[in-house]
Amino acid sequence: MKILVAVDQYDYSRHAVDEVAKLAANTWANITLFGVQPKRAVGTRRAAELKIVQATDGPLPEALFTLHREFLSYFDGRECPYAPANAHEKLTEVHKGVFELAEGSGAARKKLTIRMRIGNPANEILSEAKEEESDLIVLGCDHTNASGWENAASVPRKIAGSALCSVLVVKKKRDVQRIVCCLDHDRISQPSLEMINQMVTLHKAPLTIVGLTDHQALKTEVEKKMDKILRYYHARQIDPWIELVEISALESFIARETRWGLLALWMGKQSILTKALPRSKVNQLIKGGDASVLILR
Amino acid sequence: MTNAVKTRILVLDDEPIVLKRLGPALEKAGYFVEVFSRGAEASGRFQQENFDIVITDLKMEGLDGMQFLTQVKERSPRTEVIVITGFATMDTAKESYQKGVFDFLAKPFKLGEILETVKKAEQKIQQNQTA
Incomplete structure (x- = not known):
């Protein structure tokens, strides 16, 4: 597993790194701690040299x-x-x-890369994840404060909305009491199921798998598919709670379930969730509330 | 390249979708590959044939991957083992290395990552042969 941890100099990045350290202790993943220094205008003859001085000094390199x-x-x-x-x-x-x-110096079994780029934070994080073929991007977000991610408070929302891989947006430090996972039972990807498995192992928390249905006639069909998922987990000694939710009630359901600490949403290209849950609502989950959000892809 | 000179890889995972993805990718990369979804069959095959590299899941129905890893290293210490697991813990990572695995990969991973690991294992085998 390759994890890209996007950080800056604010406290929420410490929580994100703390979460990644726990995950890395289990998975021995290859990790990149990644910061982006926003571009600043440099208007002198020695622009190139000054740019390097600016890039490698200041709060971000220190934070890294x-x-x-x-x-x-x-x-x-x-x-x-x-x-x-x-x-x-x-x-x-x-x-x-x-x-x-x-x-x-010293022998290392796994890679831990400390890297910084200059540019637009969201764009650089997305490019880095693509180039490195990351399996997961982790970044922090302060739900009580609109500032952070210097000059680009919307960075977590942009990353969650546009990344090709899964994204974990970490909020304040808190125990995860239950992992609530809304997925599209028809098209859930194997990497997403595997990511859920690692989260369940990490948090030792019960798992709720949420299936979506849009009217009574479909319910039996959905139940059959959920049964297949249930058997997948039972074979791996995990005993999830299965819940069927009407698409029309999804928003209120999600708002309630954030209380458990970690909400996972499968938002792959063909996921029914991308239609059932408008982007503005996903953004709201990332921006507001203190539950961490895992966007699965 | 003929089978005689190809690096021989045995893959054990109880999830058919993993085998379906991994088997063809390794073959395409030039390896001789046999895939198994049942531990007993993989174990039986390993008793009959030599494999240079074994890729095994840990948590499977019927057979504990850690037991299979132990069997492999007992019968053929030169075989390099790569553990892949969807339920990674600090203990399983440590135990895997104590038992002599070449690498420990948590799922999910991209094909590129495992192909790179297999290539490194192959290089180690070649170095050991020339040493």
């Missing part, structure tokens, strides 16, 4: 170093799959506009 140390502190040194932090914390330009921290 701190988050890197915090991520590694989650692991027992002898059993950590990642290389230790480099004592010399300095970002160097490895490609045009791409900066990286050199890995510390």
Whole structure:
């Protein structure tokens, strides 16, 4: 599994890194801690040099170093799959506009990359995920404060709406008491089921699988398909709660279920959820409320 | 390339969809591949034939992948094992490495990631042969 953790210098990014550290401790995933320095106008003769100075100084690089140390502190040194932090914390330009921290010395089973680009945060995060073929993008979001993601408060919503892979938007630190997963039983993708499995394993939380139906006649058919999903989980010693929800009642259902801490929505290209749940409602879930949101693809 | 010189890979996963995706991708990459969805069959086959690389799931109906990994390493220590799991935990990761796996991959993963891992395992096998 490859996880791209998009961070900035604000507190919600610490929560996101904390969540990723827990997930990484289980999965030993290849991780990229990724920051984007927004472009600033540079109007001098020494523009190129100044650009590098601006890129590698300031709160974002500092935040990347701190988050890197915090991520590694989650692991027992002898059993950590990642290389230790480099004592010399300095970002160097490895490609045009791409900066990286050199890995510390020592054997590493898995990759932990600290990378920064310059540009529009949402665009750069999406490009990075595509180039790296990430399986999951994780980023934090402060639901109580419209600011954050410097100059682009809508970054989490843009990422959740446009990424090709799954996206986990982490809200405030809280225990996940139940994972509520709304999926399209007809077209749920295998990577999405696998991502749900990892989340259930991570949080040791009960799972509710929500099937959608739009009228009574379809209910029996949906129940049959949900039974298939139920058998999939039973074979893996997971005992999910299955719930059927009328599409017309989906919005109010979701609003209620955010109380459990983690809401997963399968929003693949052909998902019925993309029609049943307008983008504005998904944006509202990401922006408001304190439940983390996992967009599955 | 003939079967005689191809790297031989055994894949065990109880999810047919995983085998359907992985088998052809590995064959296309030039490997000789046998896929199994039942642990007992994979185990039986491994007793009969030598494989260079084994890719196995951990949590399956009927057979614990960790037991299969142990069997493989006991019978053929030179076989490189790649564990793939949809239910990864810190303990299973540690135990897998203690038992000598080449790599531990949590699902989901892209084909590119596992192909890269298989290539590295193949390089290690070749290095061991020339050493």
